[in-house]
Amino acid sequence: MAEVFRNLDWSVLTDALLSIIPALLCITFHEVCHGYTAYLLGDNTAKNRGRLTLNPIKHLDIMGLVMMAIFHFGWAKPVPVDMRNFKKPKRGMAITALAGPLSNVLLTVVFLVIYGLLFEVLYPSTVGHYVLQMIYLTSYISLAFAIFNIIPIPPMDGSKVLFSFFSDSAYMKLMRYERYGMIILVVLIATDVLAAPLDVVLSFLYDKLFVIAEFAHDLVI
Numbered sequence: 001m002a003e004v005f006r007n008l009d010w011s012v013l014t015d016a017l018l019s020i021i022p023a024l025l026c027i028t029f030h031e032v033c034h035g036y037t038a039y040l041l042g043d044n045t046a047k048n049r050g051r052l053t054l055n056p057i058k059h060l061d062i063m064g065l066v067m068m069a070i071f072h073f074g075w076a077k078p079v080p081v082d083m084r085n086f087k088k089p090k091r092g093m094a095i096t097a098l099a100g101p102l103s104n105v106l107l108t109v110v111f112l113v114i115y116g117l118l119f120e121v122l123y124p125s126t127v128g129h130y131v132l133q134m135i136y137l138t139s140y141i142s143l144a145f146a147i148f149n150i151i152p153i154p155p156m157d158g159s160k161v162l163f164s165f166f167s168d169s170a171y172m173k174l175m176r177y178e179r180y181g182m183i184i185l186v187v188l189i190a191t192d193v194l195a196a197p198l199d200v201v202l203s204f205l206y207d208k209l210f211v212i213a214e215f216a217h218d219l220v221i
Contacts, residue, residue, distance in 0.1 A: 018133055018134055018137060019137050019141060022134055022140075022141045022142075023074065023141055024056040024060070026068070026104060026138065026141050027064070027065070027068070027074075027075075027076040027145070028059050029103055029104070029142075030076060030100045030145060030149070031051065031059040031077070031078075031079045031100070032051075032052060032053070032059075032079075033099045033100055033102075033103035034046070034078075034081070034097070034100045035047065035052045035079040035081075036052055037095060037099035038085075038086075038092075039052065041085075041086050041092045041095065042085050043081055043083070043096075045080045045081055045082045046079045046081065049080055051079050058077075059077050059079075060076065060077060061074075061076050061077045063186075068141060074145070075148075090171060093160050093164060094160055094161045094164035096160075097157035097160035097161055098157065098161055100157050101145075101149045101158075102146075104143065104145045104146035104149075105143065105146050107139070108139045108140075108142045108146070109212055111135055111138045111139035112139045112209060112212040112216070113213070113216045114216075115139060115213045115216070116212070116213035116214060116217035116219075116220075117216045117217070117219070117220055118135070119132065119217050120221060139206075139213075140206060143202060143206055143209070144198075144202050147201055147202055147205070153184065153185060154175060154181035155181055155182060156185070159174070159181070163175065
């Protein structure tokens, strides 16, 4: 038993633990941007329910966090939005939904810049190396969160954007199936049916965006 214990791949556990704080940051920023966008468009629901806060506990979905820490694809507790408060309900809902993934792309860019600027300072030390890894994971997970949420399957943000082009009756019918969409997504990710192609897209886009970190790095050396 002791031999098995020593031979365990602890890097997997370490990576998962280091991913928790970045995942919480990405989730919180994503949901706050949903709520604030809805607020700007005339819906006070998220504000009235205390969801326009940077307290990650308010936005936490345990299963979604675990999925993000392990698979880098997951979800948060959805911010409540009442589309009836928008002047143009479907368009307002689409804009509110799109604000989440766009906020994560912005967060990815910001943390890539930070990664490039601090690389030479943090990399030599052990503690600095872990901090640098968390900065890297924040940028990576944030992009993964954006890609995952843009999938046009309810209740993902992409479905609200896509369905906004449908008729009102078709829109309402499709949104009734939100509860089943999440079950389908979990199964598809856990069985690697969806995770594998998402990983390909994520790796391709992240490699393209990583030039931002390289540019920031070149500015300080």
